[in-house]
Amino acid sequence: LAHKPKILVARAIFPEALVKLEAFYEVHSNQSDQLMSAEALQKALSDVQGALVTGSERIDASALALAKDLKVVANISVGYNNFDIPAMNAAGVMATNTPDVLTDTTADFGFALLMATARRITESEHWVRAGKWDQWSIVNNPLGMDLHNSTVGIIGMGRIGQGIAKRALGFGMKVIYHNRSQLSAEDEKACGASYVAKESLLQNADHVVLVLPYTAQNHHTIGAAEIALMKPTATLVNIARGGIVDDSALAQALQAGKIFAAGLDVFEGEPQVHPELLKCSNIVLAPHIASATEKTRRAMVDLAIENLQAALDGKEPPSLINTEVFSKA
Ligand code: 8YV
Structure with missing residues (x-):
């Protein structure tokens, strides 16, 4: 079997989603459910091609500083104020979110x-x-x-x-x-x-x-x-x-x-x-639970995975934010 691409899962997700990812990727996963520190995130992004994050991890020039192979960061969130889009554009990294399903x-x-x-x-x-x-x-x-x-x-x-x-x-x-x-x-x-x-x-x-x-x-x-x-x-x-x-x-x-x-x-x-x-x-x-139903949180994770997979397969992710990065790739 060809080498599996490496990905990061930055916070706990449903176990079945992790199993699904492990079939295709070598997964570096932080299942502690604690937000990764900026240092840990920068280091983790240094040797992966894709990352699943949860709306709170700041993806800026500093987070991307060591990321040489990174193609996509998929947010499990519709809001993407955690993304510095110009910095992601400059690094040629696709940014995706999870609209509609929530x-x-x-x-x-x-x-x-x-x-x-x-x-x-x-x-x-x-x-x-x-x-x-x-x-x-x-x-x-x-x-x-x-x-x-x-x-x-x-x-x-x-x-x-x-x-x-x-x-x-x-x-x-x-x-x-x-x-x-x-x-x-x-x-x-x-x-x-x-x-x-x-x-x-x-x-x-x-x-x-x-x-x-x-x-x-x-x-x-x-x-x-x-x-x-x-x-x-x-x-x-x-x-x-x-x-x-x-x-x-x-x-x-x-x-x-x-x-x-x-x-x-x-x-x-x-x-x-x-x-x-x-x-x-x-x-x-309320503790930031507007999207928190059994069905919707699963749909958000599934859509984020779909986005990540499309990007790593060289296809346009369904909810790509910075389309200019894909058209340049
Ligand atoms: C997420 C949200 O649960 O989608 C958003 O913008 O605020 C929530 O649905 C939150 O961002 C954590 O991922």
Whole structure:
């Protein structure tokens, strides 16, 4: 048998996926489930042709410095802010991600977080567990905000944003959105959404949902000034990336009652959570699980493997980000 190409699997994946890979490749795998250090990653990339990473490993010029044979890094994630694309282009390394397979699962979770936040579900559970439920009450129950007949403002109207819009329509909500570019009239119609300026969205939305990619321009898209535009009764949901929201400003706003509540799946510096956020009761916290269902996490791993395999077989990967690297190869 010809020499098997070497690949890196940078973090624990499903055992059956590893078995599948081992049939074709010599696999160097970090199954400890701990994020590899920058040094370990740089060293591991020095003698492999492909790598599977999980959205958190920084792939930049330094990570690629010793990588002489590397052809592809496949992210098991749709967001790829961990990739320095110009550096990967310069090194001739293909970058791939996992779009589509997680759209509905992630939109479902965005909606779940929106509902839990507006209706204070986790706060209510804590209340019950703490033995505070001594009687039913008109006034002394955790009173929430309605979704039906309210306006949801979606910032970032890609596949997942549109998925949330479609779900919101089913709840009788009005949908406004802001995005880098306006959708086609046909796509706007399909999700019943109207394009507005960011300021107008913040002023008019009863619920703001963030689903935009994390780029340098999107750092702190929501900070103190933006929160100040929101209604005091509004909720804010972030299923995009930490860093899009200024967590310190958000914690201050939640504590001062400047907005009603927040639902967060992602955090600046996660898995650390800002200590001031942990002190807020009007918040729903989740450990970056919007794509985490049995079926979808497997589909993400499978798509990442498909991307890696295509690249190593000299074919165009189905979700190639930097197409220029493939056309030059
Ligand atoms: C991933 C995500 O689970 O796809 C994304 O962008 O945030 C999640 O689906 C996470 O990046 C870890 O791979």
